[in-house]
Amino acid sequence: MKKFIVTALALFAMIAFSGLANAKLIKIGTVTMSKDVLSNQQGPGGGFAGGGGTTATGNEFGLIYEDDTNLVWIDYSAGSKEWPDQVDWAVSLNKPGILTYHLDPGVSVEWTGDWRLPDTVDGARKNGYDGTTTAGFNITSSEMGHLFYKSLGNVGYYDTKGNVAKGFAGLKNKGPFKNLNPVIYWSGTQYAIYPNHAWQFNFYWGAQDNISFTNSYSFPGLVVRPAKVVIK
16 A cells, blocks of 8 residues: 555656646747838848748747746747847837737736847856856756756757767757747847857757857847746
């Protein structure tokens, strides 16, 4: 009997944990984007190193809630642009009339901030593998790193000991995203030591780094917005 109870509790914990993991990314509706601001962001495609114009069609995109960070992502990859242009594009989404929201029944949203590019924790560049550094692999302190590793459950090219990771497959898990690509995306965080650099995240290799934005490097953009979401 005791063995049965222990087994049942373990099974219950496993099911509960699984449910929590699956609930981290939830599509809560869609947003229609103004065709004017959309047409300005249709950039060229590219390879794993960068590029990555949107694969979306139309101008209505999913709203995806990440419940452990209280962030809402738009399932849209803006075409490759230089960093200042991507920052300006993200800010432009906060203007009246640019976005029209279509929330699913039973969903209410209280926005607690504006649309922006994802944040990265700034600091002196130190490369590593165990997730405690500012550059390298397995970093989950940045919003894109958290999305890639924690919420989507992907595996970076290197494990925490610097060995090629078993199970590496790039952006294998996309969850509810349809327009997230295995490319580099700009973050919205400048590198304070060299202010002409900004942080970025590679959604193929699972790597984070910073790079100059004054030498015509162009990467796609994602946007997030802090919110309190209630789902009845």
